Amino acid sequence: MLQISEIDFSYGRRKAPVFEHFSLHFSPGHIYGLLGKNGTGKSTLLYLMSGLLRQQRGTVLFEGTDVRLRRPEVLQEMFLVPEEIELPHISMDRYVQLNACFYPRFDYEVLMRCMNDFDLDPKAKLDSLSMGQKKKAFVCFALATGCRLLMMDEPTNGLDIPSKSIFRQMVARHITDDRTLIISTHQVNDVAMLLDHVVMIQGTHLLLNRSVADISAAVRCEDRGLNEPTDDALFVQNTLHGHAVVVENHDPDDETPLNLELLFCCAEAGKLPLCLTC
Amino acid sequence: MKNFSLKRMAQVMRITFCQNHKWFLNCGIAFLLAHFFGQAMIFYSVCNIPAADDWFVESRMHSATGAFVMISVFLILGGIAFTFDVLKEKNKRIAILMLPASNMEKFVARLLLCTVGVWLLNVVCILLGDGLRQFVYLWSDNPLDSALPYLWEFIADQGTVFVRVMGDSFRPGQDPGWWKAAFVLASGFMTYSFFLLGSAVFRKQAFVLTGLCGLGLTLLGAYVAGTVAGLFEYSYTPEQVDEFLVNIVPVMSISEFLLGIGFTWLSYRLFTHMTVVRRKLF
Structure with missing residues (x-):
């Protein structure tokens, strides 16, 4: 179009x-x-x-x-x-x-x-x-x-x-x-x-250009408690109750709702998995 | 789809008029006041002379005619300078540029509104201004006739008067020739399109800025012409200079006409390349 x-x-x-x-x-x-x-x-x-x-x-x-x-x-x-x-x-x-x-x-x-x-x-x-x-x-x-x-x-x-x-x-x-x-x-x-x-x-360039389905299949956005580990996270953001993390999604059938704010920060920090980068 | 449709252009005109009717109303009021006060000031002296004779009144009537013409020229140039005034605001620029009509349709629609529309408005305001002046003077026990018959006489008589006035300034005492008429028309067209170009270039305060540019260019032209003439001061007899001036009229007429076309084309080109945010050259 x-x-x-x-x-x-x-x-x-x-x-x-x-x-x-x-x-x-x-x-x-x-x-x-x-x-x-x-x-x-x-x-x-x-x-x-x-x-x-x-x-x-x-x-x-x-x-x-x-x-x-x-x-x-x-x-x-x-x-x-x-x-x-x-x-x-x-x-x-x-x-x-x-x-x-x-x-x-x-x-x-x-x-x-x-x-x-x-x-x-x-x-x-x-x-x-x-x-x-x-x-x-x-x-x-x-x-x-x-x-x-x-x-x-x-x-x-x-x-x-x-x-x-x-x-x-x-x-x-x-x-x-x-x-x-x-x-x-x-x-x-x-x-x-x-x-x-x-x-x-x-x-001056694109950081991410993917369908929501592709993104959801590649990463998961999760909220974790203060004491939960974040070693596997691609990106961690502190929240009032613990951490918001972006992790790689190893099970494409198990998708989480996208937290676009978190995803944006993750992309901006250059922490997106290779399959999503432009 | 055709790039120019009369129906679509008429609709653009309708939208432009309906969405800017306040502007036209303000213009109308300003025109009316300009003509009214112009007339009121001219006839004020008649009221101050207890027994003003017919000759004096008639001379004032002729002055009033001159005022009508001068104010009209001023207002009409102001009108054309306002052609793209509406595009000075970003939101209005978006609305106009995104309207599904071609650039040509939008350009012609605006041009017609600011030429024919303003002329018509001016004619109405001349009639109302004269009527209002008569009413005010009648109300203050100074009945005076309408100056409109004199204006009509001026216009009807003188496809030639205007030409003669201009022509005389060229070669005093000579009968206006066809080329002189062409020269006057070409000058008018060039001035008009110069103000249109000014409107496309400046958008804000276009009338004042274009007027200043025009003044600057005229002074520069006069200086250059004076300097060039000075170089040949003793090389030619006055008769030869006179002949040269007569012969140059066609050249100047054609040049001015071409310049007018150039200015109009450039205005259209600027309009088609108009963007929502201006690029900075420096």
Whole structure:
């Protein structure tokens, strides 16, 4: 669906490169988690993928078309929910009236259901909503567009606790086999259950690019007591009650839920098993 | 899919207008105030003279016409300089650039709104400004006629007046020729597209910054022209210089027209290459 090939990107001639010889492929039917420390280029990557930034070298192709051209047939298949949203002084109804015609598979019922789930009033003026409500409204619109590639930058930022759960249910309900969702976030626990593929970025390159199934088959995340041994651990993190550890999984049928925070720290420390490294 | 569809462009215009109606409203108010105060100041002296004769009133009417034109030129250039103003904010840039329409559709839609839209707004504000001025003066016991017939006369009479004014500054006392008209139009087009380019380059404070750049370039051009002319000061007779000036009009007209096209193309190119975060050159 989306192919990033050997791109180089920096924000200026004398600035440090954000990406160097960076390649990545996104397939349909997956929910990708894009993880990385602050300033590693997660948002930059989303912008490059949507043609909002132009790489100095390499290509970003959406089904064979260069996204930098910003062709309507490409733009109607991709939707970006940015971290900060500014909406015009009109109601959601009016917003839909004006914008929906650009998306051939726009589903008004999906929109209404999502708005209802989030308890949003379609008649309310969008610019008067709080930041969290704006995000909810925009996420609803994004899901209703029927775009095959959805990109969300910190979608759970500003959402209250119940809304995070509703968000997860909503996404799980509407991401079908022909759609791809890429979530860039620091709030890994908010979306961990949704993801079926994890992409971690460090420096100018990929740190990890594996499906959750592959990761779970290769490593286990466990909590151990203070007196339990950690000699077999690939990575150990102290917790209030003992240690959180990442160990190699020798029994692929016995998988533990992924602790993405722990996995991220493990990957960052370079302690991932060889079968997972890029 | 076609890269340019009239239907899609119309929809982009509709969105742009609906989502920025406050801006247009503010513009309308500013235009109205500019025309109203322009008129009010010009006719103020008439009210201060107890028995102003017809000649004096008529001269004020002509001044009012001039004010309408000057303010309009100023506002229309301001309008074009605002073409890409909305793109100065990151979120709005994302919204506009991600809208599923081609670059050309978005560019033309914005251009039309900031040209035809601003012209129309200006015409409405001229009518309202004149009406408001009449009403205020009537209310303060100084009834004065509308200046609009004079403006209409100016416009209708003078596809040539404007040309003659400009042409006269070129060769006093000469009848404006076809090339002079072309020169005036080309100058207007070039200035217009220069402000469009300024809007694409600066986005923020584009009108002021482009105006300053234009002033700087004009002064530089005048200096260069003066210096070059100085080199040949004693080589040619005044008649030869006059002839040269006449002959150079077509060249300048064509050059300005080409420059105008170049500026417009460059503005479009900058728009197509516009990114959500600007790369720093230094």
